[in-house]
Amino acid sequence: MxxxxxxxxxxxxxxxxxxxxxxxxxxxxxxYGTPGVEFYHSGLSRDTSPNVTREDFAELVAGNTGFALDLYQRVRASEGNLFFSPYSISLALAMTYAGARGPTAQEMAEVLRFTLPQERLHPAFDALDLALMAQNSENFRLNIANSIWGQIGFEFKREFLDVLAVNYGAGLRGLDFQGDPEAARVRINDWVGEQTNEKIKDLIPLGAIDTYTRLVLTNAIYFNAMWQHPFSENLTADGVFTLRDGSQVTVPMMSWPKSESIRYSKGEGYQAVELPYRDTSVAMLVILPESFEEFEAGLTVESLREIVGGLERQNVVVRMPKFRFEFPLDLTNALAGMGMPTAFTDRADFTGMADDRLFISKVLHKSFVSVDERGTEAAAATAVIMELTATLPPPINVSLDHPFIFLIHDTSTGAVLFLGRVLDPRS
The missing domain is CATH 1.20.5 (Single alpha-helices involved in coiled-coils or other helix-helix interfaces)
Structure with a gap:
């Protein structure tokens, strides 16, 4: 035919x-082709060669370090071990800051120690990310990933999406928070797990996302590095670890088979040793105070700079415990208390993101660390959850202050399991 x-x-x-x-x-x-997820490109790709001066680069790093120690002082009252990724938190909030305006932006900049103007800050973050991940090798792995998740059909400003795409490699993925907030929560948690080698699970707990959620900004970081000078597994043996209250516990203690030439310093009230990782400039700095509480309370950018500046190569033999733990952290109250409360209220100004009024409902963080004879594995993730400012109707007050009847029933079948009345609550 x-x-x-x-x-x-x-x-x-x-x-x-x-x-x-x-x-x-x-x-x-x-x-991605993920069922139930729409992926919207800003039209721009990530800038892999950002034009950033050395001065801007150094200023960003200094500000991030200042924020890290400020936050440590805020959350150190937590019970037990403490571990978090200030870099992950700074990245997630930097993406959020891209949409902040007015007093909201001013408060965030002060708390986060963002001293560069926005047009220079975000490229500096891009340059720092790229410099860190350029060190990846067989013995050193660092993965840093960003993503933003928005309500399908909600209008976000193109300029905001462009900043995040160019400087953070973050595209907007559409989810239906209004129709199925639980499915959206699970999808974001799954992405975090994928990016952290399944070390961070359930970053966002049940109920943290609801039908008012319009945007979730996420960062995930995964780190796996081999020691330049591995500990000998044959030498690992039970040893004594003295707790803060003076009591002692028995833990597996690792040892080097011989002395190594590494950077070490000893100052007033402390020793510090730097344990290098293989094929990278990244190292673990361990500070051993004589009086832990006093030293911890006085830890500042200046004192840290003094410790690092005093490091010199010495022949050192190191013994340290193996350890592994997770640490969840809700940063909402901590950040508000540090000086950026407006971002968490209906007075927040994020009009750089969208014309509709948004505010931060929660900032959630979760971390994992494992240190053994071979090296260190660590992961962390941060989620900034943003909701639509809504005018809610006044609540209905129900005061059970006189006799009442009550029953316990099955809402699916209508079966009444218990029935009673209260005439006098005292008997």
Whole structure:
């Protein structure tokens, strides 16, 4: 059967339409193709060669370090061990800061120690990310990933999406928070698990996302590095570890088989040793105070700078415990108390993100660390959850202050299991 010219033109148009729709589908879904997730590109790709001066780079690092120690002082009252990634927190809040304006932005900049203007701050973060991940090798792995998750159909500003795409490699993934907040929560948690080698699970707990959620900004960081000078497994043995109250416990203590030339310093009230990792400039700095409480309370940028500046190569033999733990941290109250309360209220100004009023409902963080004879594995993730400012109707007050009848029933079948009354609550 032969087709006429008109039929051929119609067939060609149909084929072209299918091709266009297929291309559009790929653009919407990116390379993910995840059911229930729409992926929206800003139209711009990440800048892999940002033009950042050494001064801006150093200023960003100094500000991040200051924030790290400020936050440590705020959360150190927590019971037991403490571990978090200030870099992950700074990254997630830097993405949020890209949409902040007015007093909200001023408060965030002060707390986070963002001293660079926005047009220089975000490229500096991009440059720092790229410099850190450029060190990846067989013995050193560092993965830093960012993503933003928005309500499908909600209008976010193109300029905001562009800043995050160019400087953080973060695309906007569409989820239906309004229709199914629990499915959205699970999807974000799954992404965090994927990015952290399944070391961070359930970052966002049940109930933290609801139908008012419009945006979740996430950062995930995974670290796995081999010691330059591994500990000998044959020498690991039970040893005594003295707790803060003076009591002693028995823990597995690792030892080096011989002395190594590493950086060490001894100052008033402390010793410090730097344990290098293989094939990288990254190292673990361990500070051993004589009086822990006094030293911890006085730990500042200046004191840390003095410790690092005093490090010199010495022949050292190191013994240290093996350890492994997780640490969840809700930073909402801590950050508000540090000086950025407006971001968490209905007075928040995030009009750089969207015209509709948004505020931060929660900042959640979770971390994991494992130190053994071979090296260190660590992971962390941060989620900034943003909700739509809504005018809620006044609550209905129900005061059970006079006799009442009550029953316990099955809401699915209607079966009444218990029935009673309260005439006098005292008996």
């Amino acid at each position: 032969k087709l006429g010219n008109s039929a051929l033109r119609i067939l060609a148009a149909v084929i072209a339409g299918v091709v266009v729709l297929t291309i559009l589908g790929v653009v919407l879904l990116g390379n």
